[in-house]
Amino acid sequence: MSESPRDLSHLRLPHHPSITSRQAYTYPKPIGSDRSNPPRNRGSHASKLRSDLSNVLGALEQERNSSASEVDVVGEPGFYLDVEFSVSEKDKVLQSIENLRGKAKIELMSVSVSPNSNEYLEATLFVPDSKKNDFTKKITAYENEETKTGKPKNETLVSRIESFFLSSVTSLFTDEKSLFPQDQSVLVWWEVWLRGDRKESFDEITERLDVRVQPHSVKFVEREVVLALANVVQLGQIIRKCDAIAELRIAKDLPSFFFENNELEQQEWMNDLLNKCVFEKSPSVSVCLLDGGVMRTHPLLEPSLSEDDMHSYEPIWGTHDTREGHGTNMSGLLIYGELCEALVSNQKIEISHCLESVKILPPQGENDPNLYGWIMQQGISRAEIQAPFRTRVICMPVTSEGANRGTPSSWSAAIDDLCFGRDKISDELVQRLIILPVGNIRDAINREDYIANNDSASAENPAQSWNALVVGAFTDKVNIVDSKYRHWKPIAPAGDLSPRSRTSCIWSRHWPNRPDVVFEGGNLATDGSCAGEVLDDLSLLTVHHKVNQRLFTLFSDTSAATAFAGCFAAQILVQNPDFWPETVRALIVHSATWTAAMRKHLPAAPQQKDKSILLRRYGYGVPSLEKALWSAKNDLTMIVEDGFQPFQKKENQSNVTTKDMNLHTLPWPKKELEALGERDVEMRVTLSYFIEANPGERGWVRRYSYPSYGLRFATKDATETLSAFKKRITKDAHEEGETVSFKKDKGWFLGTELRNRGSLHSDIWTGTAADLAAKDAIGVHPVGGWWKERPTHNRWNEQIRYALIVSIRVTGEGADIYTPVKTLVKQTLAIELKT
Structure with missing residues (x-):
């Protein structure tokens, strides 16, 4: 049965009290008891730990005496201490391990798996000399004193500690352990994560030790990241003489690309295409490409890429394409989308966005070791300074090889900060939409096990970014x-994953699902005797960078998919130039669906683990531009752009609590849905927002949370009153002594655990039209982050914003749910104008 055509504008809901109301919010934590402390023999345990600390201080004194002739101490005198504890005790230990009172303080640097056993973790602390006896005092009090309730003093912390060790360079190394240099005398580039206010001390100590440090850094709230060329011995000297280093990682942000050339195409194709195209004279929407330069003299690129919009990170590089055509190849897809379709089209083609190019890769080889977060910041600023009036999509098809399990890097965190948009000087926010690839597999691809190969190939850096569209x-x-x-056969069946596309299937479950969506990236083929190879028929057509040799070439993989996504986003902004970046990201995901080939991997009764693999392999599926731009009578999309203050710190209180939430009582087509009765319907909800990053390997729990805050959505159940719904999601709506049911809202495909990863949440509810008629309210509420847990940074009084997309879909003909909702929205707008 055919469905209604998509030719109706989405409905943007107004800011009106009848639709959105601000509510006081307190998270209704379920009542439960803390995990009991591990059973210990107080005397023997205290004696063992005191012995560990004595050994630590003895070794420290010996080291200091042997290095007395070396450089002087820079910064606050102190030492790094490793504390070993069970993985199962992680939360309790990390919440109580620091002593933050007074001017000098013990500070947690990093948390990593113990080299002794995977069942244990090591927390590395910096302990000022003035606090070196603090742990001994706590242990002695644990052994000899009781609390008012008769329990040993400091039991929560001391009983959970297994051992103390004096830290080494490996203690601060939070990268894959296999990457740590075996030869301690070899100079390598390190990504050095500094404590937030210690850059000056680090510069001083490295100058004294003749350690080369790159001049640029990437700054975060509590960390600053620099690159230093040093060996393990030199780093050991630094951590003994300076309090600056929080973490160490290997510098490995070196991008790799695939470049392809193919046959010459006829001049007539290009001329015919140019005759069909209508180019906007002064476009207000642009796609800013960060790549290896573009050959703008190609006739198909020249109308959309002005010479004034050609930039370079290093002016001596020039702005033209010197990377075997990759930037030029990207440009063809960013402007025209599927070029083959454009060439054979018989209709006029409107090109309403323009292109900007920023060259961030050198003409040959790789960049000198530097921070790609810094390079991106500088590159984007060049385009923004040149054309500040434009609304832009930022597209960067650059990834780096190396092990990645989802932990944020300095590069991915810098991208999150660029999206969040806080100006470090003015403190103002300018949000950005940044699109990245998930990365390509570079090894040989076999047909038999290609999906298993994809699932084991981790998404590359910087795809860990929470805010970017990956x-x-x-x-x-x-x-x-x-x-x-x-006689050749394609590797991937139609509608399935492109053979070289990476996934996040091996990431830990608390990291975002990557990719977010998938676009066309081409296929590989084999004759059965060889690994997958590139064929013309299975690739994508784009422009060639050597115009004097040929006009067209072939392109593929996740770079091509990223270019399609950039063009897609630009078309949304051309039609809706005032949409927030969060809204465009939400619409792209909201319009995506899994193909039949993707769903075929699910069993008949899929479990959560099956759905998790689906998400981590394909994201939310393949976006539809038609769905992203238009509604239909039977398929209605409503858009809300709103915000609130998530946290507060009340007068005379030191802790930060939650403050507000928004309750959206939507203009729902109740009568029309009730009339449809038991007919099957679906509702899709997508919530998109940008977090402010606070990176650093410190365990990612509570105080050391990476995101500034989180948001969640909850929908009113079909059997609930509005009052009961409020009581379910916020403690402030409860009456004293009242018990409230915390039953889960049924009917969602993913559920809260799978959809609540990262900073973009989408899910689909299915049920009857009669039940949907009563699900007319959505609450958007905050959950904790470092804005709440780190009150010293004074972010607790900030406002946040989000985009909320809600769609209702009735399959088949004969249902018009769009018209009644549009009428309700018009009536609300009329009332708003009168008031």
Whole structure:
């Protein structure tokens, strides 16, 4: 049965009390008892720990005596201490391990798996000399004193500690352990994560030790990241003489690309395409490409890429394409989308956005070791200074190889900060939409196990970014018509993952799902005797960078998919130039669906682990531009852009608590839905917001949370009153002594655990029209982050914003749910104008 055409504008809901109301919010934590302390023999345990600390202080004194002739101490005198404890006790230990009172304080630097056993963790602390006896005092009090309730003093902390050790360079190394240099005398580039206010001390000590440090840094709230060329011995000297270093990682942000060339195409194709195109004279929407430069003299690029919009991170590099055509290849797809379709089209083609190019890769080789977060910041600022009036999509098809399990890097965190948009000088916010690839597999691909290969190939840096839109590749290209390859078979079936696209299947469950969505990235083929190879028929057509040799070439993989996503986002902004970046990201995800080939991997009764693999392999599926731009009579999309203050610190209180939430009572087509009765319907909800990053490997619990805050959505259940719904989601709506049911809202495909990763949450509810008629309210409320847990940074009084997309879909003909909602919205707007 056919459905209604998509030719109706989405409905943007106004800021009106009848639709959105601000509510006081306190998270209704369920009542439960803390985990009991581990059973210990107080005397023997205290004696063992005191012995550990005595050994630590003895070794420290010996080291200091042997290095007395070296450089003087820089910064606050102190030492690094490793505290070993069970993985199961992580939360309790990290919440109580620091002594933050007074001017000098013990500070947690990092948390990593103990080299002794995977069942234990090591927390590395910096302990000022003035606090070196603090742990001994706590242990002695644990052994000899009781609290008012008769329990040993300091039991929560001391009983959970297994051992103390004097820290080494490896203690601060939070990267994959296999990457740590075996030869301690070899100079390598390190990514050095400094404590937030210790850069000056670090510069002083490295100058004394003749350690080379790159001049640029990337700053975060509590960390500053620099690159230093040093060996392990030199780093050991630094941590003994300076209090600056919080973490160490290997510097590995070196991008790699695939470049492809193919046959010459006819001049007539290009001329015909140019005659069909209508180019906007002064576009207000642009796609800013961060790549290896663009050859703008190509006739298909020249109308959309002004010479004034060609930039370079290093002016001596020039702005033209010197990376074997990658930037030029990207440009063709960013402007025209699927170029083959444009070439054969018989209709006029409107090109309403323009292109900006920022060259962030050198003409040959790789950049000198530097921080790509810094390079991106500088590159984007060049485009923004040149054309501050434009609304832009930022597209960067650059990734780096190396092990990645989802932990944020300095590069991915810098991207999160660029999206969040806090100006470090003015403190003003200018949010940005940044699109990244999930990365490509570079090894040989075999047909038999290709999906398993994808699942084990981790998404590359900087795809860990929470705020960016991260793009993978799928493919519909399976037709091989070239007679030379008639016996060849495509690797991927139609609608499934492109053979080289990476996934986040091996990431820990608390990291975001990557990719967010997938776009066409081409396919590979094999004759059965070889690994997958690139064929013309299974690739994508784009422009060639050597115009004097050929006009067209082939392109593929996640770079091509990222270019399609950039063009897609630009088209949304052309039609809706005032949409927030969070809204555009939400619409792209909201419009995506899993193909039949993707769903085929799910069993008949999928478990949560099956759905998790689906998300981490394909994201939310393949976006539809038609769905992102238009509603239909039977498929209505409502858009809310709103915000509130998530936290507060009341007078005379030191702790930060939650403050507000928004309750959206939507203009719901109740009568029309009730009339449909038991007919099947679906509702989709997507919530998109940008977090402010606070990176550093410190365990990611409570005080050391990476995101500034989180948001969650909850929908009114079909059997609930509005009052009961409020009581379910916020403690402030409860009456004293009242018990409230915390039953889960049923009917969602993913559920809260899977959809609540990262800073973009989307899910689909299915049920009857009669039940949907009563689900007319959505609450958006905050959950904790470092804004709440780190009150000293004074972020607790900040406002946040989000985009909320809600769609209702009734399958088949004969249902008009769009018209009644549009009428209600018009009536609300009329009332708003009168008041």
